[in-house]
Amino acid sequence: MKFQDFKGGVHPSQKKNTMECATVKMGIPEKIVIPMVQHIGAPCQALVKKGDSVKVGQVLGNSDAFVSVPVHSSVSGVVSSVDERIISGSKPVVCVEIKPDGLQEISEDVKPPVVDSKEAFMKAIRASGLTGLGGAGFPTHVKLNPPKDTKIDTLIINGAECEPYITSDYRECMENTSNIIEGINHVLKWTGIPRALIGIEDNKPEAIKKLAEAVDSMNSISVHSLKSRYPQGAEKMLIKTLTGREVPSGKLPSEVGCLVMNVASVSFVAEYLKTGMPLIKKRVTVDGSSVKTPKNVEVLIGTPIGEVFNFSGGFISEPAKLIMGGPMMGVALYSDEIPVMKYTNALLALDEKDGKIPQEYACIRCGRCVDVCPMNLLPFDIDRLVKANLHDELEKYSVLDCIECGACAYTCPSKRLLTQSIRLGKDVLRRRAKK
Amino acid sequence: MAEKKTKVSVLLNGLLNENPTFRLLLGMCPSLAVTTMAKNGLGMGAAATFVLVGSNLVISLIRKIVPDKVRIPAYITVIAGFTTIVQMLMAAFLPEINKQLGIFIPLIVVNCIIFARAEMFAQKNGPLLSVLDGIGMGAGFTIAITIIGSVREILGAGTWMGIPVTVNLFEPAVMFILPPGGFLVMGLLVALFNHLTKKKKEGNGLECESGCGVGCPGCSKAANGGEA
Amino acid sequence: MFKDIIKPSLILFLVCAFVTGALAYVNGVTKPIIDENARIAEQENLKSAYIDADNFQDPKTADLLKSEGIDAGDAIEKLYIAQKDGKSIGYVVAVSSSGYGGKIKMLVGIDNDFNIKGVSLISHKETPGLGAKASEPNFTDQFLGKAPEKTFNVVKRVPNDENEIQAITAATVSSKAVTRGIDDAVALIRSMAGGV
Amino acid sequence: MENTLFVNSSPHIRSEVTTQRLMLDVIIALIPAAFAGIYFFGIRAALLIAVTVISSVGFEYIIRKVLKRNNTIGDFSAAVTGLILALNLPPTLPIWMAIVGSLFAIVIVKQLFGGLGYNFVNPALAARAFLVVSYGARMTTWIQPLTKATAVDAVSYATPMGVLKGGGELPQLIDMFLGNIGGSLGETSALALIIGGIYLLARGVISWHIPVVYVGTVGLFAWIIGPEGIFTGNPLFHILAGGLMLGAIFMATDYTTSPMTKKGIVIYAFGCGLLTMLFRLFTNMPEGVSYAILLMNVAVPMIDRYTKPARFGGKAHV
Amino acid sequence: MSILVPVAVISGLGLAFGLGLSYASKVFEVKVDERIGKVRELLPGANCGACGYSGCDGLAEAIVNEGVHASRCPVGGIAVVNAISDFMGVDEGSIDVNVARVLCQGNCDNVKMKYNYLGIEDCHAANVLAGGMDACNYGCLGLGSCKKVCPFDAIVVENGLATIIAEKCTGCGKCVAECPKAIIKLIPVLSGFTVKCNSHDKGAIARKNCKVGCIACQKCVKVCPSEAITMMDNVAVIDSQKCTNCGECAAVCPQKCITNTIVQR
Amino acid sequence: MKELFAILIGAMLVENFVLSKFLGICPFLGVSKKTSTALGMSGAVVFVLVISQAVTWLTNEYLLKPNNLEYLQTIAFILVIAALVQFVETVLKKLMPSLYKALGVYLPLITTNCAVLGSALIFVERDYGFVESVVFGFAAGLGFTLALILFSGVRERLETADIPEAFKGMPITLIAASLVSITFMGFASLIIS
Numbered sequence A: 001m002k003f004q005d006f007k008g009g010v011h012p013s014q015k016k017n018t019m020e021c022a023t024v025k026m027g028i029p030e031k032i033v034i035p036m037v038q039h040i041g042a043p044c045q046a047l048v049k050k051g052d053s054v055k056v057g058q059v060l061g062n063s064d065a066f067v068s069v070p071v072h073s074s075v076s077g078v079v080s081s082v083d084e085r086i087i088s089g090s091k092p093v094v095c096v097e098i099k100p101d102g103l104q105e106i107s108e109d110v111k112p113p114v115v116d117s118k119e120a121f122m123k124a125i126r127a128s129g130l131t132g133l134g135g136a137g138f139p140t141h142v143k144l145n146p147p148k149d150t151k152i153d154t155l156i157i158n159g160a161e162c163e164p165y166i167t168s169d170y171r172e173c174m175e176n177t178s179n180i181i182e183g184i185n186h187v188l189k190w191t192g193i194p195r196a197l198i199g200i201e202d203n204k205p206e207a208i209k210k211l212a213e214a215v216d217s218m219n220s221i222s223v224h225s226l227k228s229r230y231p232q233g234a235e236k237m238l239i240k241t242l243t244g245r246e247v248p249s250g251k252l253p254s255e256v257g258c259l260v261m262n263v264a265s266v267s268f269v270a271e272y273l274k275t276g277m278p279l280i281k282k283r284v285t286v287d288g289s290s291v292k293t294p295k296n297v298e299v300l301i302g303t304p305i306g307e308v309f310n311f312s313g314g315f316i317s318e319p320a321k322l323i324m325g326g327p328m329m330g331v332a333l334y335s336d337e338i339p340v341m342k343y344t345n346a347l348l349a350l351d352e353k354d355g356k357i358p359q360e361y362a363c364i365r366c367g368r369c370v371d372v373c374p375m376n377l378l379p380f381d382i383d384r385l386v387k388a389n390l391h392d393e394l395e396k397y398s399v400l401d402c403i404e405c406g407a408c409a410y411t412c413p414s415k416r417l418l419t420q421s422i423r424l425g426k427d428v429l430r431r432r433a434k435k
Numbered sequence B: 001m002a003e004k005k006t007k008v009s010v011l012l013n014g015l016l017n018e019n020p021t022f023r024l025l026l027g028m029c030p031s032l033a034v035t036t037m038a039k040n041g042l043g044m045g046a047a048a049t050f051v052l053v054g055s056n057l058v059i060s061l062i063r064k065i066v067p068d069k070v071r072i073p074a075y076i077t078v079i080a081g082f083t084t085i086v087q088m089l090m091a092a093f094l095p096e097i098n099k100q101l102g103i104f105i106p107l108i109v110v111n112c113i114i115f116a117r118a119e120m121f122a123q124k125n126g127p128l129l130s131v132l133d134g135i136g137m138g139a140g141f142t143i144a145i146t147i148i149g150s151v152r153e154i155l156g157a158g159t160w161m162g163i164p165v166t167v168n169l170f171e172p173a174v175m176f177i178l179p180p181g182g183f184l185v186m187g188l189l190v191a192l193f194n195h196l197t198k199k200k201k202e203g204n205g206l207e208c209e210s211g212c213g214v215g216c217p218g219c220s221k222a223a224n225g226g227e228a
Numbered sequence C: 001m002f003k004d005i006i007k008p009s010l011i012l013f014l015v016c017a018f019v020t021g022a023l024a025y026v027n028g029v030t031k032p033i034i035d036e037n038a039r040i041a042e043q044e045n046l047k048s049a050y051i052d053a054d055n056f057q058d059p060k061t062a063d064l065l066k067s068e069g070i071d072a073g074d075a076i077e078k079l080y081i082a083q084k085d086g087k088s089i090g091y092v093v094a095v096s097s098s099g100y101g102g103k104i105k106m107l108v109g110i111d112n113d114f115n116i117k118g119v120s121l122i123s124h125k126e127t128p129g130l131g132a133k134a135s136e137p138n139f140t141d142q143f144l145g146k147a148p149e150k151t152f153n154v155v156k157r158v159p160n161d162e163n164e165i166q167a168i169t170a171a172t173v174s175s176k177a178v179t180r181g182i183d184d185a186v187a188l189i190r191s192m193a194g195g196v
Numbered sequence D: 001m002e003n004t005l006f007v008n009s010s011p012h013i014r015s016e017v018t019t020q021r022l023m024l025d026v027i028i029a030l031i032p033a034a035f036a037g038i039y040f041f042g043i044r045a046a047l048l049i050a051v052t053v054i055s056s057v058g059f060e061y062i063i064r065k066v067l068k069r070n071n072t073i074g075d076f077s078a079a080v081t082g083l084i085l086a087l088n089l090p091p092t093l094p095i096w097m098a099i100v101g102s103l104f105a106i107v108i109v110k111q112l113f114g115g116l117g118y119n120f121v122n123p124a125l126a127a128r129a130f131l132v133v134s135y136g137a138r139m140t141t142w143i144q145p146l147t148k149a150t151a152v153d154a155v156s157y158a159t160p161m162g163v164l165k166g167g168g169e170l171p172q173l174i175d176m177f178l179g180n181i182g183g184s185l186g187e188t189s190a191l192a193l194i195i196g197g198i199y200l201l202a203r204g205v206i207s208w209h210i211p212v213v214y215v216g217t218v219g220l221f222a223w224i225i226g227p228e229g230i231f232t233g234n235p236l237f238h239i240l241a242g243g244l245m246l247g248a249i250f251m252a253t254d255y256t257t258s259p260m261t262k263k264g265i266v267i268y269a270f271g272c273g274l275l276t277m278l279f280r281l282f283t284n285m286p287e288g289v290s291y292a293i294l295l296m297n298v299a300v301p302m303i304d305r306y307t308k309p310a311r312f313g314g315k316a317h318v
Numbered sequence E: 001m002s003i004l005v006p007v008a009v010i011s012g013l014g015l016a017f018g019l020g021l022s023y024a025s026k027v028f029e030v031k032v033d034e035r036i037g038k039v040r041e042l043l044p045g046a047n048c049g050a051c052g053y054s055g056c057d058g059l060a061e062a063i064v065n066e067g068v069h070a071s072r073c074p075v076g077g078i079a080v081v082n083a084i085s086d087f088m089g090v091d092e093g094s095i096d097v098n099v100a101r102v103l104c105q106g107n108c109d110n111v112k113m114k115y116n117y118l119g120i121e122d123c124h125a126a127n128v129l130a131g132g133m134d135a136c137n138y139g140c141l142g143l144g145s146c147k148k149v150c151p152f153d154a155i156v157v158e159n160g161l162a163t164i165i166a167e168k169c170t171g172c173g174k175c176v177a178e179c180p181k182a183i184i185k186l187i188p189v190l191s192g193f194t195v196k197c198n199s200h201d202k203g204a205i206a207r208k209n210c211k212v213g214c215i216a217c218q219k220c221v222k223v224c225p226s227e228a229i230t231m232m233d234n235v236a237v238i239d240s241q242k243c244t245n246c247g248e249c250a251a252v253c254p255q256k257c258i259t260n261t262i263v264q265r
Numbered sequence F: 001m002k003e004l005f006a007i008l009i010g011a012m013l014v015e016n017f018v019l020s021k022f023l024g025i026c027p028f029l030g031v032s033k034k035t036s037t038a039l040g041m042s043g044a045v046v047f048v049l050v051i052s053q054a055v056t057w058l059t060n061e062y063l064l065k066p067n068n069l070e071y072l073q074t075i076a077f078i079l080v081i082a083a084l085v086q087f088v089e090t091v092l093k094k095l096m097p098s099l100y101k102a103l104g105v106y107l108p109l110i111t112t113n114c115a116v117l118g119s120a121l122i123f124v125e126r127d128y129g130f131v132e133s134v135v136f137g138f139a140a141g142l143g144f145t146l147a148l149i150l151f152s153g154v155r156e157r158l159e160t161a162d163i164p165e166a167f168k169g170m171p172i173t174l175i176a177a178s179l180v181s182i183t184f185m186g187f188a189s190l191i192i193s
């Protein structure tokens, strides 16, 4: 197949130090904090209160809304508080804090679901608590339910893992190869999609080889090697590369007959259908200049990140910045008390030198940001207008199309905070639209 | 302009507060075109002052009887009359300067200063105040363009009022008496004027920055915009 | 009807009438002076091109010359006859030539023996400091004296021949333009002498 | 520990490329041309270069101080401007005029508009244009390269373009390539300039679009509009003559004053080429490169406006 | 005699144009409500857009055609409002003019930092990163988003705290809408004491985060003779209708977060 | 034909009204803030210049010259122009409201614009015939348009530039105009033939 490439992109240094670090399991932490929002969509209502005892896999919170998924307890123990906390967004979130009893008693609700129809499949996926594990945290059952009149012909499995440091998806491919294939087959079967394309960046030849061997005899699934270039893993870029289709501005992949799922997401689907154990643990890459022994760790969801770093041998230098996710799109955290979430795929601790971002200088109009923007926007112009409060002009610059990949800010020789500026611009436009 | 209009304040107004050239930026064409020499500035200033005073006087006299519909043509006729008179007088008695100023003498008709003052001041005030306003504005204009002319002449030709002044200090930079020099000197002088007269910004600083008087959208000093 | 149409019109009519009346009056006063100014200016210009003369006869236009069968090139505009004490002593040719910034108009005084008596640039658009130097005596005085048989030669060094003209530094275009005009004027006078 | 963590919006890493490094690269790339200038025109050329660079940096320092702004001489852009301006001057120019040129470039053209990145015309070129208009005679007085100096006529010497306009014997192409001809002190040696250009390309400082399209357009029109009718021109002559190489490689490529998108850049470079030939063939000026680039600089906002790229999966807003 | 021709020509032109134009304006007349022009003249003409219309023209049109209240114009103040009301023939009565107040005193010295913010100087930009760098989640971030939108230069940001210069504030409310922390309130010019804190945290937490935060100790509630103060979600709130400006509350507040805000106009 | 071409190029580039003749500076500075308004104004100027050149030429030829009234040129021209503009405005408002919306606000400004009267005075000075005058007016309008559009782009960029306080607003605009004017010096010696 001749692949059409997307335009732009950057090549940050890979730093995939943990490629060969097989996943190690971390034990039960001192406390577990489970936020009621770990996905895009309606927040869950807490179903437990202080003093309740809970078991592994028990539903802690749920919501009636369609675009929402339940959250489960990852330990057995006693609820020590239910209160609002600031995680990383602007609004406080209800969190359930549990003191584990160390017994890990499994809830009686945990049993393999009976799946005999499309509806049952969707119901099971929702009950599993699965939200996209690729980083965005969009409830998977919603994705699998496209509007009636759209015809999906391609399932795309995202194994690109284009961000530096992160190797958790690579480990998934290496360690759970059969689960991935099984999961894909489940999704293909119950959604009626005829084919699946697995895309993996060519800096992970082992994973490509292993998956290619696994799908050898199946003609509905194929594995594709992708040029290593950030943000190859972004949904729209991936679709463009693998199918040549361009998701129209403001539209979803279903518009062009595609559905994108992360490798870990499909793998989890297979796992869940076998065991019925909802999403309570996550593989996380722990790395960064302050981390003593970078690792891939399997962590219970809700573990405070400080404990995960401790598990990785603690810090070799005072960390100046803690990041949940990769260095390009990850979120900087203000405290090590913040828990690991469903969508967490990496935890980075950077020292002062790596963590401090350079000072901003005036734009020299070099055009690099324009060249690298995969969405073909004009980051420097948006930045200029946002800073000058020229919001009327801003509307003509497709600001809302930005996928916030950070390529522009990464590449800027004047070190301008382009991506943040654009986020602010989006915020302004959304606020304006509301008015 | 809420303060009371005393005769002196009206007269002085044009020199500083509302200096037509540096503050209101009215009548830019002659301010730029004829100011290659200080002498031209004086000549142009005198001509414009004559027209300003004359038309302000006449318009303040006839303002009550001219109906709105023909206000603009009528005022323009008056202004054009005075312009033509000054044109003929200059041709007769100051042929040298007349030649230098060229078509910018008849163009006094459309000099925004004159029309703006007619509309903004003479239209609303009696003859005496209007004449004073004309003198003040005319003087402000004359002084301003003479200054521009002086700077350009000294930098660009090394002379002032035709007298060599730079001796051999530097070779004059011809650009200053060419069009780009006009814009440049004007820009630098306006900046200087702003800097020197910077008082606490009254109100909100939202007035149209050009103050050109052409009444562009957003201009509070619009002289005639939208009324025709 | 009256209020809406007739009255405004009448008032405008009156304003116009008054203003024009005033103008006509001032014109009556100044017109003679202006005309006189113009005449003096013309005579002075002509004189600067031919100092010895004290009067200049009415000009002949190029068309008129052509109709007289004289080969006046496109550059020629007018031909004056220069007189002293009522006697014709030579000519002043008004000629134009295309310089750096546009037309250069000049007057060239030539006596009956083909001596150039004066060159005066009436109007030009050459760059001040460069081409504009062509109107200064430093440049124009080079032409005074006997006109060459053929044409002047513009060079960029110190001239070492009667017919050579030193170009103004960095303004060769203007220098050549003026020279061309003078050549045309000389050619006209020579052809007339030959023809007559 | 909690209170001291850094938090910022992603991304958290930045590329190695910095403004300072880019400017330094331009300076490095100009060194061959500067040495060629010194080789052909002697020690005076070196003096002019030194004076222009130092005064440019000095004016940048002073004006920032006067305007109470932070010191920006560390970004080296003033040094680039000074160097490029020097390479655009005739070797005989009085020193004080070069200093006035630096003043105009740095203060009027660059800093009054806000400094690096905000000026809308090329500072060095605008200063050159200012000097040409103001001191036309001095700015068009050329000397012969030392390598050719014959005692006669060493002061006033024609550039190849001047010869084309004013008549005389056209120089050899090989001399034009090496720089063994009259002209501004940094523009004569196409070889040295091309070496610099290759360095900039290799370092990724510039892309090939502007130099190639610009030079190509000039060559094309030179060939089409030849002296003996259509398609009789000598493109090589026009390509090697005058300031084209310097302009195409170092001046038209100035980031601040060129368009942002590749499409815009191609239009811009084509416009530069077209105007250069218009000026060379249809005006009395011997050289058109500086005005061509300046005019296209002025057109850049309009080019940018009408070459806005179509966003991914949609159309451009205009 | 020689005067007659020119006079005839030009006056003829004048007459022709006068007739033509008057006639044309009659034939091609487009009705415009003259009141719009009059109202436009009464407006201050700053064309700032603070009223929410496209400049003064827009507001004038809205006042005449849509019956919009003249107090929409924040610039002209009461004088303009009254003049327009008079003209439109509506008696608006006296209106109480508001000024904006930042309900926070948490400058860099008073409030603890949650993290070290690196980024754009804009409150919204910081706010989306875990609610901003201030330990108190309800306080002013001091990055000046409000200052940027104030058309009247009435806001100063110093030491991480925005303060409104009451003399310049026209009560246009732009800052109120802009502040991501929603801590700017419009308060009547004439009303006196205001609790300058917006922290809904419990007392202990509020005290830990900020030296001048309301700790909900209820002292002011108890001391107020006019019963104008109530506790709402851990902050004291003063009802300006009941407040008599006696100042007792400010005197007892241990955190010094009640201040006198009377503005002399 | 060649003559007309020379007039066209000459008036557009070589003697650009705004940048080298200093005619019409007020609208050039006043209406160049936004490209969209600049476009509207340019359209209106070209329109008015063409019509007014025709009308003033006729006035001069058939009303003033035969009666030896050249000294009344200024007053007659300005009257004609003012009336013309007002008439066009009135008619447009009624008959073509959309065009009026686009151009209308600029029309009154044009009356007091040196460019219109200036080009009338120039055709007299240069003794242009009817067609030449009209072409000249058209070319001057195009030149105005070119300068205005280019300049509006520059000004939109200046809007977000970090300009020193004292230079904000008009001063920097004038200095920018100066730089644009320098670049137009390149056309000064364009040989049109």
Ligand SMILES: Cc1cc2nc3c(=O)[nH]c(=O)nc-3n(C[C@H](O)[C@H](O)[C@H](O)COP(=O)(O)O)c2cc1C
Binding pocket: A040, A132, A134, A135, A136, A137, A138, A142, A143, A144, A145, A146, A234, A235, A236, A252, A253, A254, A259, A260
């Ligand atoms: C508000 C919202 C609504 C979405 N609705 C759908 C949907 O209806 N169907 C679907 O397949 N995906 C839907 N998505 C998921 C997106 O297609 C995409 O997978 C998700 O945003 C994560 O992709 P990313 O990490 O590239 O941003 C939605 C996403 C968002 C943010």
Ligand SMILES: Cc1cc2nc3c(=O)[nH]c(=O)nc-3n(C[C@H](O)[C@H](O)[C@H](O)COP(=O)(O)O)c2cc1C
Binding pocket: A131, A132, A133, A134, A135, A136, A137, A138, A158, A159, A160, A161, A162, A163, A169, A231, A232, A233, A234, A235, A236, A260, A261, A262, A263, A265, A266, A329, A403, A404, A405
């Ligand atoms: C810039 C950018 C880079 C991304 N990189 C990856 C990636 O490397 N791997 C991945 O699985 N998802 C990546 N995503 C998320 C995908 O767009 C998409 O949300 C995900 O593959 C959908 O699968 P999920 O819903 O199963 O998570 C990226 C998103 C963006 C915006």
Ligand SMILES: Cc1cc2nc3c(=O)[nH]c(=O)nc-3n(C[C@H](O)[C@H](O)[C@H](O)COP(=O)(O)O)c2cc1C
Binding pocket: C100, C101, C125, C126, C127, C128, C130, C131, C132, C167, C168, C169, C170, C171, C172, C173, C174, C175, D132, D133, D136, D140, D162, D166, D284, D285, D286, F185, F188
């Ligand atoms: C802005 C500018 C104005 C110029 N003005 C003139 C001029 O008025 N007259 C002239 O002959 N050359 C002028 N030139 C110079 C010509 O372009 C050309 O260099 C010269 O005429 C021929 O050069 P040479 O005298 O060195 O042989 C000017 C050049 C520029 C750039």
Ligand SMILES: Cc1cc2nc3c(=O)[nH]c(=O)nc-3n(C[C@H](O)[C@H](O)[C@H](O)CO)c2cc1C
Binding pocket: A364, D022, D023, D026, D077, D078, D080, D081, D082, D084, D110, D115, D116, D117, D118, D119, D121, D122, D123, D124, D125, D205, D206, D250, D251, D252, D253, D254, D255, D256, D257
């Ligand atoms: C590739 C490149 C070319 C440059 N060319 C010029 C130039 O021609 N003239 C100049 O003044 N500065 C030049 N600079 C320096 C700098 O960009 C310039 O001063 C800015 O215009 C100042 O805002 C150049 C810089 C780079 C990176």
Ligand code: SF4
Binding pocket: A372, A373, A374, A375, A376, A377, A378, A379, A401, A402, A403, A404, A405, A406, A407, A408, A409, A418, A419, A422
């Ligand atoms: S962050 Fe947005 S603007 Fe920047 S490169 Fe990515 S998509 Fe383009």
Ligand code: SF4
Binding pocket: A362, A363, A364, A365, A366, A367, A368, A369, A370, A379, A380, A408, A411, A412, A413, A414, A415, A416, A418
């Ligand atoms: S990469 Fe940076 S310097 Fe270059 S154009 Fe974009 S914002 Fe400006």
Ligand code: SF4
Binding pocket: E102, E123, E139, E140, E141, E142, E143, E144, E145, E146, E147, E157, E161, E162, E178, E179, E180, E181, E182, E183, E184
């Ligand atoms: S009051 Fe609001 S908008 Fe203003 S600085 Fe404080 S947080 Fe920002």
Ligand code: SF4
Binding pocket: E099, E100, E149, E150, E151, E152, E153, E154, E155, E164, E168, E169, E170, E171, E172, E173, E174, E175, E176
């Ligand atoms: S923005 Fe706020 S501070 Fe500024 S005037 Fe309006 S209400 Fe007052």
Ligand code: FES
Binding pocket: B026, B027, B028, B029, B030, B110, B111, B112, F022, F023, F024, F025, F026, F027, F112, F113, F114, F115
């Ligand atoms: S003075 Fe010329 S347009 Fe205003």
